[in-house]
Amino acid sequence: MSKAVSRREFLKTSGEVALFIGVSGLLPQIISCKNNKEVQKLLKKHQLTAWVKLAEDGQITIYNPAAEMGQGSMTSLPAIFAEEMDADWSKISVEFSPQESHIYGSDKWSPNNKVMLSAGSMITYGYYSIMRQAGAQARYILMHSAAEHWKVPMEELSTSNGEVINGRDNKRMGYGNLIPFLSMPEKLPEFSESEFKDPKNYRFIGIDRPRVDIPDKVKGTTQFAIDIQLPEMLYGVLERGNLHGARPTLNNESEILALRGVLKIVPFDYAIGIISETLDQALAAKKRLNITWSESSASGFNSQECYKKYEKIASGKSAGKVITNEGDINSAIKSATKTFSVDFKNDYVYHAQMEPLNAIVQVGTDGNSAEVWVGSQQGFDSKLGVPKYLGIPAENVKINLQYLGGGFGRRSMTDFVLEGTGLAREVAPRPVKLIWTREDDLSYGAYRPLTLQRLKASADANGNITGLSHCVVGDGGNLVASGIRIDYYDIPHKYAEWREVSEGIRLKHWRSVGHGPNKFAIECMVDEIAAYFKKDPADFRRILLSKSPRGLATLEKAIAMSDWYSAIADKRAKGIAFLERSGTLSTGVCEISVDRKTGKIKVHHFWTASDAGIVIQPDNVRAQMEGGILMGISSVLKEQLTVVNGQVQQSNFNDYEILRMSEIPESVETEMIESRETPRGVGESGTPLVACAIANAFLKLTGKHLRHLPFTPERVLKALNT
Amino acid sequence: MASQSLNINNKTYVVDLNEDTSLLWVLREHLGLTGTKYGCGIALCGSCTVHVDGQPMRSCALPISGLNKNQKIITIEGLSDDGSHPVQKAWIEAQAPQCGYCQSGQIMQAVALLAENPNPTKEEIKAYMNGNLCRCGTYLRIVKAIEIAAKKH
Numbered sequence: 001m002s003k004a005v006s007r008r009e010f011l012k013t014s015g016e017v018a019l020f021i022g023v024s025g026l027l028p029q030i031i032s033c034k035n036n037k038e039v040q041k042l043l044k045k046h047q048l049t050a051w052v053k054l055a056e057d058g059q060i061t062i063y064n065p066a067a068e069m070g071q072g073s074m075t076s077l078p079a080i081f082a083e084e085m086d087a088d089w090s091k092i093s094v095e096f097s098p099q100e101s102h103i104y105g106s107d108k109w110s111p112n113n114k115v116m117l118s119a120g121s122m123i124t125y126g127y128y129s130i131m132r133q134a135g136a137q138a139r140y141i142l143m144h145s146a147a148e149h150w151k152v153p154m155e156e157l158s159t160s161n162g163e164v165i166n167g168r169d170n171k172r173m174g175y176g177n178l179i180p181f182l183s184m185p186e187k188l189p190e191f192s193e194s195e196f197k198d199p200k201n202y203r204f205i206g207i208d209r210p211r212v213d214i215p216d217k218v219k220g221t222t223q224f225a226i227d228i229q230l231p232e233m234l235y236g237v238l239e240r241g242n243l244h245g246a247r248p249t250l251n252n253e254s255e256i257l258a259l260r261g262v263l264k265i266v267p268f269d270y271a272i273g274i275i276s277e278t279l280d281q282a283l284a285a286k287k288r289l290n291i292t293w294s295e296s297s298a299s300g301f302n303s304q305e306c307y308k309k310y311e312k313i314a315s316g317k318s319a320g321k322v323i324t325n326e327g328d329i330n331s332a333i334k335s336a337t338k339t340f341s342v343d344f345k346n347d348y349v350y351h352a353q354m355e356p357l358n359a360i361v362q363v364g365t366d367g368n369s370a371e372v373w374v375g376s377q378q379g380f381d382s383k384l385g386v387p388k389y390l391g392i393p394a395e396n397v398k399i400n401l402q403y404l405g406g407g408f409g410r411r412s413m414t415d416f417v418l419e420g421t422g423l424a425r426e427v428a429p430r431p432v433k434l435i436w437t438r439e440d441d442l443s444y445g446a447y448r449p450l451t452l453q454r455l456k457a458s459a460d461a462n463g464n465i466t467g468l469s470h471c472v473v474g475d476g477g478n479l480v481a482s483g484i485r486i487d488y489y490d491i492p493h494k495y496a497e498w499r500e501v502s503e504g505i506r507l508k509h510w511r512s513v514g515h516g517p518n519k520f521a522i523e524c525m526v527d528e529i530a531a532y533f534k535k536d537p538a539d540f541r542r543i544l545l546s547k548s549p550r551g552l553a554t555l556e557k558a559i560a561m562s563d564w565y566s567a568i569a570d571k572r573a574k575g576i577a578f579l580e581r582s583g584t585l586s587t588g589v590c591e592i593s594v595d596r597k598t599g600k601i602k603v604h605h606f607w608t609a610s611d612a613g614i615v616i617q618p619d620n621v622r623a624q625m626e627g628g629i630l631m632g633i634s635s636v637l638k639e640q641l642t643v644v645n646g647q648v649q650q651s652n653f654n655d656y657e658i659l660r661m662s663e664i665p666e667s668v669e670t671e672m673i674e675s676r677e678t679p680r681g682v683g684e685s686g687t688p689l690v691a692c693a694i695a696n697a698f699l700k701l702t703g704k705h706l707r708h709l710p711f712t713p714e715r716v717l718k719a720l721n722t
Numbered sequence: 723m724a725s726q727s728l729n730i731n732n733k734t735y736v737v738d739l740n741e742d743t744s745l746l747w748v749l750r751e752h753l754g755l756t757g758t759k760y761g762c763g764i765a766l767c768g769s770c771t772v773h774v775d776g777q778p779m780r781s782c783a784l785p786i787s788g789l790n791k792n793q794k795i796i797t798i799e800g801l802s803d804d805g806s807h808p809v810q811k812a813w814i815e816a817q818a819p820q821c822g823y824c825q826s827g828q829i830m831q832a833v834a835l836l837a838e839n840p841n842p843t844k845e846e847i848k849a850y851m852n853g854n855l856c857r858c859g860t861y862l863r864i865v866k867a868i869e870i871a872a873k874k875h
Contacts, residue, residue, distance in 0.1 A: 070820025070858045142803050208818065218806040218813040220757020220798030224823060227756035235751075279751045354761050354769060354823040354857050405759070405823030438762045613734030619817060623863070627820055652761045652854065653766040661851045662754030664861045 032260050035081070047056035050103060051081065051134040053558030058176030060087055063097035065104035066125060067118035067377050069353075069404035069411070070627070071683045072620040074213045077127050079204040079616055081333045084135030085142075087175070088162030089204065094212050099399040101382040106130060116378040119412045121582035126614060128679050136191045141174055141184065145642040149173075149181040161203075199412065203212040205277020208619045213403070225375040225402040226358045228433065233360070234263065236423040236532070237277040240271040242443040242648040244506045245296035248272050252290040259285045273423050275432060286388055293667060298504030298646035306503070307345055310452035312475040313499050314343070320471070320499030323484055327493030328603075332467030336458030340529060342544060343454050344521035346709035348447040348641040349510055350650070352658050354404020356441040361386075361418035361429035369396040370421060371431075377412035385414045386421050408631075409509035413446060439651045447478040447641055448510035450503075451642045453521040458493070466543065467493030468525070472518065475500065483515030483688065486522060488548040488580055505643060511631060512684035515581045516691060520709060523577040523692030527699055537576050537696060538564050543585075550611045551578060551585045553673050557609035558587035561669060571602065575697025577689050582681025584612040588629075588689030591663075592697040596720060599713030601694060603633055606668045610685055613677035621682050625670040628686025634659030640710050727791035727834060730755065731800030734791070741787035743855040746770045757798035761855070768854030771827035772797045778834040780853075801833065803860045809831055809833050811865075812871035818857035830855050832868050839870050 053061035058501045062081050066073040078094045078462030081087075086618045097104045105114025105464040106126035138397070139159055146164040147154040156167040163172045189195075190202070216222040241248065250256070251616050266273035272289055276282035305337055333339055360373040376399070378384070382383050387394040404411055420434035436444075451474030458467040470493050473478035477498070484496040510516070530540035538559050545551045555578060568574060579586060606629050615621050638657050642649045650656040670686075695706040725738045728745075730753070731805040737748055744796070749755040749772070755839070758781055761769030765780035772781045773796040774789070789795070792873045801807045809832050826870075828851070835842060842850065847868050 070822065072820075169832065210814065213819060213822065214814055214819055215805055217819040217825050218829060220826040220829075222822050223756075224759075227750075229751075229754055229756075250803075278739075280740060280746075280747050284740075352857050354759070354767065354821065354855065356760065379725040404821060406821045408857070435760075438764075438767075623817065623820060623860070626862055627859035630861060631857065635855075636860075652764055653762050654764065658855060658857065659859070659861075660855065661848045661861045661864070664848070664865075668862060 022100055045629045052085070054175060054179060055178050056132040056179050058088070058091045058174045060092050060175065062092060062094050063104070064094050064255045065097045065106070065116055066123040067375070067401060067404055067407065067411070068213055068305075069118065069375070069377065069407035071123070071624060072617060073118065073123055073492065075209060076124060076620060077131055078212070079209060080128060080131035082134050083202060083204040085138045086159040086161065086197070089209060090345065091162060096401045097377065099382040099401055105382070115380055116382045117380065117412065118377045118407070118682040119409060120513075121683040121685065124679045125427040125583060125681060132196055133191060134670055136196060137188055140189065141176055141182070141659070144185045145178050145182045146173055148183050150177070163346050180354035190493040198708050202305045203302045205616055206618065208617060210250060211620065222403050224355055224405050225373050226355055226405070226435065228360045228373045228402070230360065230362070231432045233431045233433055234275050234277060234427055235282045236275050236420065236432045237282045237437070238268065238271040238273045238419055238434070238440065239286050239289050239291060240440060241291065241293050241445040242651075243293055243646045244298050244444065245270055245504055246293040246318055247296075249292045250289065252288070253290060256288060259288065264426050266423055268419065268422060271419075273419070275423055275427055275433060276302050279433075279435065282444045295647060296504055297502070298643070301503045301505065301643055301646045303348060306450070307452055310501065311343065311632065313473045314471050314499065320497045322495075322497045323481055324494050324496040326495075327491045328471045329467045329495035330492035333456060333458045333469070336466060337461045338532065340457040340459070340525065340532070341454065342525055342528060343452060344517070344524065344707045344708065346453050346517040346520070347507055348450050348505070348643070349635050349639045350442055350445045350656060351408045351410035352442070352448055352656070353406025353408055353410055356438055357410070357416040357436040358434055359417045360431055360433045361417070361420040361424035363390065363424045363428040364423065365429045367425060367428060368392050370424070371398045371400065372417060372420070373402055374667060375402045375411060376414070376417065377404070377407045377409070379412060379414060384417045385418065389418050389421050390425065408511045409513070413508055438653070440460060442656055443648045443651055444506070444510035446506040448513070448516065449474045449480050449507045451480050451517050451719070453517065454523055456612060457525055459529055463529070463535055465491050465526070465529060467491065468495070468522075470496040470518070470522065471499060472497075472514070473499045473501060475503050475505070478514065479509060480514045480517070482513040483518035483579070483581065488551045488585065489544045490547045491544065499614055504646065511628070512581055512687040515579065515684070515688040516635070517576065517709065519579040519688040520691035520695065523579065524695045524705070524707065527575070527696040528705070531699060541576065541578050548585070549691065550673070552587050554578070554587040554609040554611050557671055557673060558589050558607055561609060561671060562589035562591070562605070570704055573697045574676055574700035575690035575693045575695065575700060577696060579688055581685045581688055584610050584680045584682055584685040584688060586610040586685045588686070588693045590690070590693040590697055592694055592722075594698065594701060594703065594716065599699065599715075599717035599720070601637055601711055601716060603665045603694065606665050606693070608670045608686055608689060609673065610670070610682065611673040612682050612685065613675050614679040615672050616679060618672065621672060622670050624682045625686040626668045628684060629668050629690060630664060632661060632687040632690025633663075633665070635687075636694055636710055638710060640712060726786055728786065728789060728793045728795060729791055729793065732794070733796060736763055737786065739786065742785045745772070745781040745784040745786055745795070749781060755797050755799050759826055761824065765775070767824070769824045769827040771830040771854065773830060773834060776834070776837065778831050786867060798830060803824065803830070807833070808874055809836065809867070809871045812867040812874065815870055816863045816867035818860050818863040818867045820860050824854065824856045828856065828864055832864070835868065836872060842868070
């Protein structure tokens, strides 16, 4: 006990302590947060996890292990924790956790491998059980400490809104007041489902709390990485060209080095970097670069001509990677009363997150350490590849996660972090702020892949779909294959495969990944078949979803919300789509009209009904669905990135237009089905509903098909005139 | 290079920079007023919106040589010390921001709108705000926030 006493004495003077809450039966420890060395040592030694800081004034700091890119993680994950801790929300503040995946990672990405990655709408699912467990354990420690202090059995204590209550005399003690009396239980329990708080007593889960990050965001004081200013900081820019992978030869090095403020030219395999005293000097020098670019593997590629080649690949005999093979698709098609074969296409799209990529990196004088300030969606390596890049131990790299000015998948790459590191190494120990211009961000982006999808379906005499075969041709593996599964549909014969091509264009996950193009193709195919058999598309899906009660519930809800079966205004039509993304089931309905002169489609209303399991923060979920739908409309109606002879043709918002306010629908209404199932992702659930719902509404309105994303006015006019 | 005085948030700053340096880089990288954001550099996204004599301007496309010391520049930092401007409060009430990066510009544009037209219709709001991009898709809530602010004026 003497150790405990001395610790207690120490705590009294320290002001702030950390509760280190053990996992898997490891004992928790309490030490000063200010004793960073000791914290690090403990973390290393015991593989403990640390989620909460408690101050004597009762202030509670909860660590958020996820990135905050607008999806509300800064509020929703702490809300889960606070629920089980039974904390007083008014005393809670939230900080990003250190980027140490062995402590703060979730194993929901891959079993037995803890990862910090905010992508795929995974964080609520990934951290739900972790935050509950940690919150419940924090409460347990506080109750244990109060029990020791009051010398009563723990069973007689309860908690309420940040206080422990003694059942005997109704005495109360705030969590902060317990700091001098904190003591560790012999064993910290792992709580099971039945021991967590009864949902009927919930104060946070399912109950809206204003988002904690919003007040600073309206003041303009939120710190994004691009806002970082450090003493002695230099600026870096890179010229990367618009032919991905081309190697540069700089023709005017001495001229550039002679420019005011330019300190260094740093060559990369695919770019020329410049380091200057100021940003304006760096940008001015970038414009003066005279570079000859080599050919690259993308040379000769034309994004609008490649579909012919992709059609041939889809027709070819050699199968690609088989993703689904249930039943016997070939015999289903042979014995069908009616068969369908339709090709769908989608061009590249770009992330266009509003904060262009940037990173601030400082490398130690000896090159043996580095510190990074970055807005990252993190990664399988929570040190973002910097240790490997510099050839130094991981513990010598500190990542300071900042707020993200949008992610959408682009910030789960580390290219910009490593570029910043490459620049900073050249001028160590001075920090370098690397900024990508919008033109850099667009032209040297990493896009959602272009694909061609060939769908073949078989139906019996009653118009039931008996088989669906889906072949996607494109570059990027899971980037094009995600969303190709249709487990929720009662179709006896299913087949799906991916046939690879490689074009040398940089690719990356883009909000909802392959689900956008794949669900577009699948859901349009469903409507084409329904139309052939003169069946209502919602009724048709009701049969397809007969074995998915959760899916069916979203369908019925969306039908009711959108008044699906009622008459509609002249020259308008509704379209419907159903899909699964990130474990969430959704039905979407949109109402559109078409300007037959200009070819412009207007979306008037959008309704979605989703089952995402338990909803942590309802209004935040609505915001995510609204945003996902609007980004979907933007990509479906406007966004088109093209490549000619390997060169990206767009460079800024003048030639890559995204949705503006005058183009938004009158309403986006979202409803969530009540559920006690594990929470799943919503950030990406809305986006893939848009293309299919619009195309299906267009089919109903005009009898014509839109089968190539985006639905530019030219393509719409072409469809109308066929 | 020329020494130049700028009146920003009712404070005088003297800068000694290349005269074609944009007001945006001066604010952000030289004066540390980072609430004003860089988004496109060609006046197409509105993230860098500030007020110059009450008019919303894209600071990325304003070389400092085009400004004089009598022009009053207001940035998001100059709107209020504590986020208490009615438009900022309405933004919170509507829970408008997501990533938040474009929101300084959105708010500055909205403040200018309401100064000009205290009771805008939905269509007037959309037209006035059309130059401000938001990739997270918060437009519906921005409209709502402006309507809240207008009502409370």
